Amino acid sequence: MYPNLNSRSKALYDRAVASLPGGNTRTTVFMKPYPIYAARGEGCRVWDVDGNELIDCINNYTALIHGHAHPHLIAAASKQMALGSAFGLPTESEIDLAELLVSRLPSVDQVRFTNSGTEAVMMALKAGRAFTGRPKMAKCEGSYHGSYDYAEVSLDPGPEYWSDNAPPVSVAYAKGTPANVLSDVVTIPFNDVDGAVSLIRQHRHELAAVLVDPLPNRAGLAPVDKEYLLALREVTCEIGALLILDEIMSFRVGYHGAQGLWRIDPDLTTIGKIIGGGFPIGAVGGRREVMSVFDPSHGKPALPHGGTFSANPVAMRAGLTAMELLDEAAYDRLNGMGATVRDEINELFRRYKVCASAIGLGSLVKINFSDRHVRDYRSAYLAPEQSARLAAFNIELLNRGVLSAGNGLMAMSTPMTDTEVKAIAAAAMEAILGIAAA
Incomplete structure (x- = not known):
C-alpha cells in the first residue's frame, strides 16, 4: 500500500535527494511523500x-x-543500434519516417525532426517569426506546450488573474521570466470565438503565429470546438499570421491526427511522443513555403537549426515501426x-x-x-x-x-x-x- 515508508521506492527517493534537486529531475513525475x-x-x-x-x-x-517493450520496437531499435546509434551524417531512416508523417498529415509537405516536443514547439514559433518577420505570438490560456519561455506564458494563472470583463492576461509560469517575453505573448481564451478573434485582430500587425492545442490537457482535456478552430484558421489567414497546431499529444486520437478529425489545415504542426516508438523525439512539419525557413541549400537559412541527436536513426527506426503498427x-x-x-x-x-x-x-x-x-x-x-x-x-x-x-x-x-x-x-x-x- 502507498505510502509505505519502509519501501524501496522511499529508500531510493531518500538517496536521490542528495544528488537531484528535491530528489527529482522531471517535475511531472514527482509525488508526495515520495515517487x-x-x-x-x-x-x-x-x-x-x-x-x-x-x-x-x-x-x-x-x-x-504500444506500451512497454513491444517486440517489434525492440527488434527495430536493436537492429539499428548494432549498426550505430547516431552519426554526424544523415541517414535514410529520417527520410522514411518523414515520408510516413507527410502521408498521414495532409497539411504537411515537409518535416523537421527535433529531440522533444518542447523543441518542436520552440522551432515552430521561431519559424513563425522567421517567415512573417513579426515578433509576437498568441496562445490559449492554460495550454501546455512544453518548457519554452514563450510557450509557458499563462500556463497556470490562478483566479486572482481572472476578470469577467477583461481578456486573459499574460502571466509568467517560471520565476525570472523576462518582461519582454510576457509582452510578446498575447493570451487568448480557449473555445471563445469572439474573445480570441478580437484579441488576434487587435495585434494583427505584430502577430507571427497563433498556437493552439486541440485537446489541451491543462484545460481539462476538453476538445476544441470546431467553430473555434475554423475561426482561428480564418483570422490568421486574414491578418497574415501562421496557425500552428500542437498535435504532440492529440496525434494519437486518429490516423490523420486531430486535424483529420476536425478537417483543419494549419500552416505548421508540431508532433512528438508516439512518433518515436518510446525514444526521445519531436517534429515540426508544414507546407513547403513555410518550412523553407529551415532550408540550408542556398546558403545560411532564415532559421538555422541543429541538434546532436536530432533524427538519430534509433528513434527514426523505432518511430517508423510504431507508426506502421498504428493502422x-x-x-x-x-x-x-x-x-x-x-x-x-x-x-x-x-x-x-x-x-x-x-x-x-x-x-x-x-x-x-x-x-x-x-x-x-x-x-x-x-x-x-x-x-x-x-x-x-x-x-x-x-x-x-x-x-x-x-x-x-x-x-x-x-x-x-x-x-x-x-x-x-x-x-x-x-x-x-x-x-x-x-
Whole structure:
C-alpha cells in the first residue's frame, strides 16, 4: 500500500535527494511523500522496485501507445543500434519516417525532426517569426506546450488573474521570466470565438503565429470546438499570421491526427511522443513555403537549426515501426477502449453521486473533480479541496493496481484488452467508495 515508508521506492527517493534537486529531475513525475520508482515494463503493465504490478495508464504521459517493450520496437531499435546509434551524417531512416508523417498529415509537405516536443514547439514559433518577420505570438490560456519561455506564458494563472470583463492576461509560469517575453505573448481564451478573434485582430500587425492545442490537457482535456478552430484558421489567414497546431499529444486520437478529425489545415504542426516508438523525439512539419525557413541549400537559412541527436536513426527506426503498427483498425480499437473507460467511470460518478466527470477524446481520459461543464482552462480549474479529492482518487487507484497521472490523465495502449478495461473500471469503483469512506 502507498505510502509505505519502509519501501524501496522511499529508500531510493531518500538517496536521490542528495544528488537531484528535491530528489527529482522531471517535475511531472514527482509525488508526495515520495515517487514510485519503476523497475520494468511489459505490455500494458509496469512493475515498481517493490514488486508491485500496475496497469499503466500513464504510458509515459501518452507517449507509449504500444506500451512497454513491444517486440517489434525492440527488434527495430536493436537492429539499428548494432549498426550505430547516431552519426554526424544523415541517414535514410529520417527520410522514411518523414515520408510516413507527410502521408498521414495532409497539411504537411515537409518535416523537421527535433529531440522533444518542447523543441518542436520552440522551432515552430521561431519559424513563425522567421517567415512573417513579426515578433509576437498568441496562445490559449492554460495550454501546455512544453518548457519554452514563450510557450509557458499563462500556463497556470490562478483566479486572482481572472476578470469577467477583461481578456486573459499574460502571466509568467517560471520565476525570472523576462518582461519582454510576457509582452510578446498575447493570451487568448480557449473555445471563445469572439474573445480570441478580437484579441488576434487587435495585434494583427505584430502577430507571427497563433498556437493552439486541440485537446489541451491543462484545460481539462476538453476538445476544441470546431467553430473555434475554423475561426482561428480564418483570422490568421486574414491578418497574415501562421496557425500552428500542437498535435504532440492529440496525434494519437486518429490516423490523420486531430486535424483529420476536425478537417483543419494549419500552416505548421508540431508532433512528438508516439512518433518515436518510446525514444526521445519531436517534429515540426508544414507546407513547403513555410518550412523553407529551415532550408540550408542556398546558403545560411532564415532559421538555422541543429541538434546532436536530432533524427538519430534509433528513434527514426523505432518511430517508423510504431507508426506502421498504428493502422486505422488499431486507432479504432484504442479509441473504443478510451470511450468505454470514460463511459464506465462517468456512470460510476452518477451512481454514487460524485461531483466529477471523465472527459477526453479517443484513447485519452481525464478525471475532473468538479460539477462544472469543462470547456476551457477556467472551467477545468480545481479549487484546493477538489485537487485533494483528485489526489486521493489517484492514490486509491494506485493501491488497486492502476497507475494514472497525478493530474487525472489516463491513456490507453494497444496491448490493453477488455480485461484491462474492466479492471480499470473496477478499480475506479473501489476508489470512489474508498474516497466516500474516508
